[in-house]
Amino acid sequence: MPGQLLLVDDEPGLREAVQAYLEDSGFTVDVASNARDGLELAHQKLPDLVITDIMMPQVDGYQFLKQLRDDPQLKSLPVVFLTARGMTADRIQGYTAGVDAYLSKPFDPDELVAIVSNLLEKQAALRTASETDDTHNIADMARQIAEIRALLTQRGAIAQSPSPIKIDFTPREQSVLELVVDGLMNKEIARRLETSVRNVEKYVSRLFSKTGTNSRTELVRFALEHGLTR
Template structure:
């Protein structure tokens, strides 16, 4: 689905070519020639996704991404690294830094559009699932969560708590949100507890879905309890 994209690259020719192709595909594209300019654009208008080069003067892509991930406003923003560095170690570093996709140059423009579309579609689905919509039966969700917690406490076979099979690196704020979701709190309640906006809570819950491979609050709670991911 079309959305607004921030493209950060210090190569004018490639930047213009990528911008033109994305705009031809229906996306609204903001451009920046370096990370500092990219940060200024971020603060002026929140895009739906960021495409960034890695090898840039002064502030490279890794530092730019780290700056985004340390800011609550941009922590869950999808980021694609578009770079000439295609070594496995570089890709691993990119994923560890928190990028969502990594596309080495030269690349097929159609593949870039496919990745962008996939990330935006996934984000839309998760954000919708993360929101407390009027159509949701909140009382039913609370009851399901309470039942899951009760089953764990009583040691029933429906839920078995085991060590997490893999380490999931939650940020401190993600962990706080996860703990409150496990308690059965809804987004508005979590927002009040953490003194943040409901929209930010939705983004955190959406990112928790993504990191745990779950698609609903009850699935997330079950997963967290089964693998001991909550801290309270």
């Protein structure tokens, strides 16, 4: 199952070889040579999965994993450790820290591809289950949005003039925001914009981050209060 990956490793030779093999296997791969740059790239690209070395200068793999798990946008990302430390105690430490898979160097590239594919398939299954739950909640969500619109209209809270705040949305983020406010769920938005549900999830996550909201209802309320929709 092709997906967008982030590879973080401070060894240039290994990094380039793994990137090339993964790309030959159909994946899109962004790379970073250290955890700091990796975290920045993760925020920019919102990858489907992260592959990282453990033994890196300044910020090691365990610290990097903690940064990912502590970040609301990134905490659910599958993470694979690539490391020369392959003792049982090391593996236990990795899994205890929350890593999804642990592969010791040297490793067979085909095994890495199999691990990555398996984790992405599990993520896809979880998203499908989530979409099913969303479908069951569409009526309730529509009711909540209708109530928010009515409440804000009654209080005169919907901005009738330029928004008092300025948020730098990309054109696609703005399009997704408009559709969320209209009450569409991710699957419907993906169909309308001719993109994948995963991409819509990324845009909605970015909207949450930029507006400081944590749910679709909060996002709709925030957008209406500040006149962020046309």
